[in-house]
Amino acid sequence: MIVAENLTRVYTMGKVEVRALGGVSLEVARGEFVGITGASGSGKSTLLHILGLLDRPTFGRVTIDGIDVLALSDRQRTLFRLNRLGYVFQDYALIGELTAIENVYLTSLVRGASKEDYLERSAEILRRVGLGDRMDHRQSELSGGEQQRVAIARALVNNPSILLADEPCANLDSQTSRSILDLFARLNEELDQTIVMVSHEDWHKEYFCRVVTLRDGLIEEMTECGRGPHPGGEA
Amino acid sequence: MTAVFAALRVSAFLAWKSIHRGSKGTLALTIMIIALVFVNLVFLPSIISGVVETFNAQSIDFNLGNLVIEPREGSQYIGNATDLQQTVERIPGIVGTSARITAGVTYFYRGRNAASTLYGITPEDERSVTKIADYMTEGEFLSNGDTDAIVMGATLAGVEGEEAGGLPSLRGVGVGDSVEVAYPNGETRTYRVKGIFKTQSFGVDTAAFVTSREMNEVLGLQDQASVILVKTEVNGREEEYKMELLSYGIQEEIRTFQEKAGGFVDQAIQSFNIINAISTLVSLIIAVVVVFIVIFINTVNRRRQIGILKAIGIDQQIIINSYVLQVLFITAVGALVGMALNAGLTTYLTAYPLVFPGGPVYPVVEAPAVLRSIASLFAVSVVAGYIPAWQIVREDILSAIRG
Ligand SMILES: Nc1ncnc2c1ncn2[C@@H]1O[C@H](COP(=O)(O)OP(=O)(O)OP(=O)(O)O)[C@@H](O)[C@H]1O
Ligand SMILES: [Mg+2]
Numbered sequence: 153m154i155v156a157e158n159l160t161r162v163y164t165m166g167k168v169e170v171r172a173l174g175g176v177s178l179e180v181a182r183g184e185f186v187g188i189t190g191a192s193g194s195g196k197s198t199l200l201h202i203l204g205l206l207d208r209p210t211f212g213r214v215t216i217d218g219i220d221v222l223a224l225s226d227r228q229r230t231l232f233r234l235n236r237l238g239y240v241f242q243d244y245a246l247i248g249e250l251t252a253i254e255n256v257y258l259t260s261l262v263r264g265a266s267k268e269d270y271l272e273r274s275a276e277i278l279r280r281v282g283l284g285d286r287m288d289h290r291q292s293e294l295s296g297g298e299q300q301r302v303a304i305a306r307a308l309v310n311n312p313s314i315l316l317a318d319e320p321c322a323n324l325d326s327q328t329s330r331s332i333l334d335l336f337a338r339l340n341e342e343l344d345q346t347i348v349m350v351s352h353e354d355w356h357k358e359y360f361c362r363v364v365t366l367r368d369g370l371i372e373e374m375t376e377c378g379r380g381p382h383p384g385g386e387a
Numbered sequence: 388m389t390a391v392f393a394a395l396r397v398s399a400f401l402a403w404k405s406i407h408r409g410s411k412g413t414l415a416l417t418i419m420i421i422a423l424v425f426v427n428l429v430f431l432p433s434i435i436s437g438v439v440e441t442f443n444a445q446s447i448d449f450n451l452g453n454l455v456i457e458p459r460e461g462s463q464y465i466g467n468a469t470d471l472q473q474t475v476e477r478i479p480g481i482v483g484t485s486a487r488i489t490a491g492v493t494y495f496y497r498g499r500n501a502a503s504t505l506y507g508i509t510p511e512d513e514r515s516v517t518k519i520a521d522y523m524t525e526g527e528f529l530s531n532g533d534t535d536a537i538v539m540g541a542t543l544a545g546v547e548g549e550e551a552g553g554l555p556s557l558r559g560v561g562v563g564d565s566v567e568v569a570y571p572n573g574e575t576r577t578y579r580v581k582g583i584f585k586t587q588s589f590g591v592d593t594a595a596f597v598t599s600r601e602m603n604e605v606l607g608l609q610d611q612a613s614v615i616l617v618k619t620e621v622n623g624r625e626e627e628y629k630m631e632l633l634s635y636g637i638q639e640e641i642r643t644f645q646e647k648a649g650g651f652v653d654q655a656i657q658s659f660n661i662i663n664a665i666s667t668l669v670s671l672i673i674a675v676v677v678v679f680i681v682i683f684i685n686t687v688n689r690r691r692q693i694g695i696l697k698a699i700g701i702d703q704q705i706i707i708n709s710y711v712l713q714v715l716f717i718t719a720v721g722a723l724v725g726m727a728l729n730a731g732l733t734t735y736l737t738a739y740p741l742v743f744p745g746g747p748v749y750p751v752v753e754a755p756a757v758l759r760s761i762a763s764l765f766a767v768s769v770v771a772g773y774i775p776a777w778q779i780v781r782e783d784i785l786s787a788i789r790g
Contacts, residue, residue, distance in 0.1 A: 201785060206698055206784050206785055207784075207785055226703075227702060227703065230697060230700055230701070230702055230703070231700065231702070232700075233698070233699065233700040234699070234700025234701070235700070237700075239698065239699070241698075241788075245691075245695045245698065245788060246695075247692055247695060247696070248692070249404050249405055249408045249409065249692070250404055254404070258397070258400075258699070258701070259699055259700055259701070261393070261396065261397050261400060262393065262394070262397050262700065262701055262702075262705065263393070264389060264390065264393035290408075306699065
């Protein structure tokens, strides 16, 4: 589970200070599917970056599965991301020189998977996000929504213990969005997948256990939704 | 172990995709630059080796043979020259010897004069050591019985109406002309020019030859020699032969042709080596700067990509190694292209050699020089590839991804 306490992130630009997060405390239980919403500029991506070990807060503490992740060295954090986290960037962040399937299996390669394993697994996950016929396309040959789905496949390929997704459906039509959210929900239910997802579509709420609303870097509201924590998850 | 292998596999994978799918123009340009640096590193040493080789060949073939026997300390001549020649010729590996009497003389021809060296030789013997007799441009070489004949170097014979730039020249002597020679003991003789030779070795082309029989008579010598030249079966083992000769109890001074030519070549080679060192250093600095700039731009252009790689959990060492592998690949191809270019240049210069005062110079590409160049190129490229990758990899992930 994730325990974040009093997360504060201040950007200093010359004399101006931007307080992107002003002290956010949040717990996410194992097997929970949490949605984060809020206006543009409210700090959603900043929060997700810190939970994804891509950025360090100015103040505050983060422990994931009991590990104080802020105390880790940069290389330990890299290894942590590789082995435990899946991250979908708001701007997809694909490697332009690689094809869709290469983008997906790259981290499996690092983990030392055998060629058959990683090819089979990445092909399967690409089919599940509806890109079975786009595997050998490069970023420049994919639409925005297709790139976004490659990014989702890449985040899921290693069965991460936590999936962090920054507006993963921003560029998808409602039907494709629904199929992605169904996939997330199934992973959440069947594999107890912990998911923290940024979204500002109201109808996504039916998928979440809990919605956290940010406003100017602070938690404005926290609401339980229809789908309480998945049974089997620790509270 | 498996972790190291997996890491290397990923580095190689990324490196290959990057080369394969990156800009072909930049790739070709970088390879070409490395190839040219390679040529620059190898070419000048090959010319210097060629100069040394030409000089050695000229010294052996026209000037000195492989070994030179000189009078003992304090004597002007070697006595009992024939006995000594026979002793030496019996030693295995010795192909021939030639006893020479040397005289500084003045030549007169149609009111012109030139001071230079005249050698007294036994033509048969001289043919067994030097190749001068094979380099006649006009007429023919001496025979053992000749007494009133002289053969002359092309520079000394000269060309009608042409100055020889400070070298002794009679400006236009031809075969059949008569030349007067004033010996150091005051005697003068008139000889008919029997032949003219041209070896391109200027010390030889400014001299002339008569038979020892003739010179002995003029100088009143008997079985004496100023120097005995010795030709060995193979070149390059002069030191061993010298030891061999000494072990036969020869009392005279024995020197290898290198020792004899010594000062002059050594100085020339030293100067060449300084030029070569400077040129190598400059080439390497250019290589560092160019490879560094190209790799740096290449790496900076991929800041975002490096950031993404780190973000998805790829260790920085894997990323750095992928850049180093790319550089190694580019350098290897560059060195191969460079070798091809150099082979072309060498072939051309072998067909159309550069002409130096000592004669035509053929480039001699020596394996150690090539290996040294390859090694320094790789060293330089790895450094030039490592530093920018290392710098960018240490950057903050999000700033790198934002680009
Ligand atoms: N690198 C940075 N330097 C300065 N300010 C920054 C930086 N990154 C983010 N901010 C500021 O921090 C605040 C929160 O940004 P953040 O990206 O977290 O917003 P968001 O909620 O994800 O918005 P959106 O819905 O548009 O993605 C914004 O006001 C933004 O301008
Ligand atoms: Mg955002």
